[in-house]
Amino acid sequence: MSQPVQRIEKLAALLVGIATLATLFLRDPRVTLGLALGGALATINFWALRRILQGILQGGSNPRRQAVLGLLLTIKLGVLAAVIYLAVSYLPVHPIAFLAGVSVVVLAIFIEGFRAALRPAELPTGGRP
Numbered sequence: 631m632s633q634p635v636q637r638i639e640k641l642a643a644l645l646v647g648i649a650t651l652a653t654l655f656l657r658d659p660r661v662t663l664g665l666a667l668g669g670a671l672a673t674i675n676f677w678a679l680r681r682i683l684q685g686i687l688q689g690g691s692n693p694r695r696q697a698v699l700g701l702l703l704t705i706k707l708g709v710l711a712a713v714i715y716l717a718v719s720y721l722p723v724h725p726i727a728f729l730a731g732v733s734v735v736v737l738a739i740f741i742e743g744f745r746a747a748l749r750p751a752e753l754p755t756g757g758r759p
Contacts, residue, residue, distance in 0.1 A: 664723035668731025
């Protein structure tokens with residue numbers, strides 16, 4: 631599970647970096663800041679979500695650990711919502727650019743999905759086609 635998800639994380643960070651550099655030519659710092667901040671928040675959120683869910687799934691039969699991680703997931707989502715609200719309300723960010731930055735993770739998921747679909751199928755060890 632981890633390899634495709636980690637590829638999505640890396641691709642999202644790369645796309646945010648490329649898109650942020652491209653916005654430097656627009657000479658509007660609100661667009662650059664919005665795209666960079668939205669993309670960074672989305673990428674960090676995706677990374678944190680992966681880590682928490684891996685912990686929940688690997689927790690096995692330890693209900694206390696799973697409950698703590700479930701609470702952490704809820705807190706993370708609340709903090710993310712607050713940070714998004716504060717960023718859009720009080721920072722000089724362009725809201726459409728911020729939304730585009732947040733959407734970069736979705737784009738990375740689609741790209742990785744297409745790459746996985748186009749990859750040749752791997753045969754089980756010792757198996758026949």
